[in-house]
Amino acid sequence: MRGLDGFLAECDRGPRINELKDFFAATAAGQSGVPIRKPAVDTRLLPGDDLLRGLVGLHAARQGFFDQHYHGSIPYRLEEECRMAYAVLKYARYHEVPLSLYSLGTAEGTMARTLSELSGGKIRSLSCSPNAENYKCFVAYGEPPAAEFFVGPFHRLTKDVLSSDVRLAKFASGFDFILEDTTFQMYSPNRVKQIEFVMQHLKEGGIFLFVEKFRAVDENDYKRREWQKDFGFKARYFPQDEIEKKKDAVLKIMFNNEVTLGEMFHAAGAHFNHCVMTWNSGNFCSLAASNNRENLNLYLSQMADPAIPNEYVYETSLYQANTDYAAALQQK
Template identity: 45%
Template sequence: MTVDPETIERWRNAPRLTSFAPFFERTASGRGGAPDLAQPQPDLSLMDFDLDCAVFADTHTRLFGIFDQHYYASIPYRLEEECRLGAAVLSFALQNWARAMMPTTIYTLGTGTGCLARSLAALGGGRIKTLCCSPTPANREAFLARRGSEHTHFFLGPFFELDDDRYASDSDLSPFRDGFDVLFEDTTFQMYDQDRVKQLEFVVPRIRQGGVLVQVQKLAHEDAAVYAERERQKDELFKARYFSQEHISEKKAEILNTMTACQVDLSTTTAALRAFFRYSVVTWNSGNFYMIASSNSRASLVELISLMLKPAMPPAFCYEPLPLVVIDTESDPLGPELSWRSATATAAVAPRRSLSS
């Protein structure tokens, strides 16, 4: 987990910790950036009223911090995807606990208030221990206000300060000294630089044998017109439900135009992942946003994906045939075993029992 000092210094001077920092603190503290037309709520119909997703969605929304409202109103169907992913990771973690009879460890890197980490820890009941990080003090305040479980922890600082020395010396990090079963990076690397190899070089050693890396990235596109059209779709058909046009224009000027300089395309991020993993699969795509799951364990990746519902969004926002295998092996390919699970309907939509039954 050693990265050269020049790279660390470049990350310290990156947009996330310099020009973007005031925006994130202002938004996370409720002094700006919030949706001004409506608040996002999960659409259970897009998840086929699945029971596991409904339970996760209920817990997740109860634990929202201020920044979460902004985040889920900004990315099309990201809230539904978080519930789909959260339910799958919860099942994956509990199955892992049942096999090993040890707490499953999960790190959500750069996830604002750590709502996903808090939800998983709350539902895990001690069988899951989670860590999240953010360099924004207001996100730590939101984390502590609705922590939800003693089994979730927050590190105030950028991801690259969580090095071996910090894990060894910080007692709050003691459950995570041996690494993580799931490491989730959420639109964070794209705010530091384009060198995905160096970023992965820093975090991948923290993934345990059999563990999985899950990433959400906003990717560039080789055709600038395609990228722009997907952005138009996002702004006009999704964000306009929650933000006025004035708010959308302000954010584009303050954040998005700068962020594009640190984005990479799918082929570049795949090439970086190939240096560390035998398998990678795109499990979600919404416009320019992609979720990619990677592992050196075929069994772990197949298991996690088999616990996911089909993507919960209108087809018009998805531009890839999912699941899309981007890294595979010839000797033991993933493709034949990849499939989504079927939904288990909640009682609200299932046939009601009569009193005599």
């Protein structure tokens, strides 16, 4: 990767491990940001089969402090995490050899660990976080044989680090799935370089999943969606003064590193032939990208319908617009 030293220095200056370091440490340790009730999946919005019920149950049992804060903060993000995990779990059934998943930014790695446990090792996972507090939650239920954890920021996990660590060497050949969960926006708006760096770990034909908060083209739209999130959902789990405190201490800093959906699709298009939006909740969206259309379509075909009330969904037209964009990129 060209310009690696400059990119690493840029990440080292990122708010995630500087201005916001104390916030993430305290939240991951359960010292602050604890919701007044534990978020729970609204099972009415998801399919009712046994596989998914087992996944939802184990996921709930493995959650740590930060996950509870996170899922109480974003409307129906918990349902979406289970929906994504369900699709990966079903995707793995089509492969004779174990799949590998790298999750950078899912705090204590609940989704990754749940997939490794529930699949009986058919999905091997690696989670990554700069916080030792998250690792403490990860091992609170014992160390699962098929799930690993790297304590450190994503930009310090290189191929050399993977190869030189006895526990992580099995991942040196790359991952079938990579999930970036609201991580890039905590460092910088440099999505092209961030994706390029992490892609060193993606197998040929692998699938890159993104969950991010995006700027709106119209700033007033962004604000209205934030109000809906805060008063229509987040107030179920946090007092109003705590919501305002986080807005001032964290969200204003994070906003500087957010990008628009158009910018994100442009960044993804620099590396992938195919990229589609799979979920939207206010200012948050999930994207799935790959250079293998067959693999991407198989993943998409395993997804249940988005588990979210329609009033939180705004970006319904993006799927067609961006499949057209991907097709145009292939013709260049």
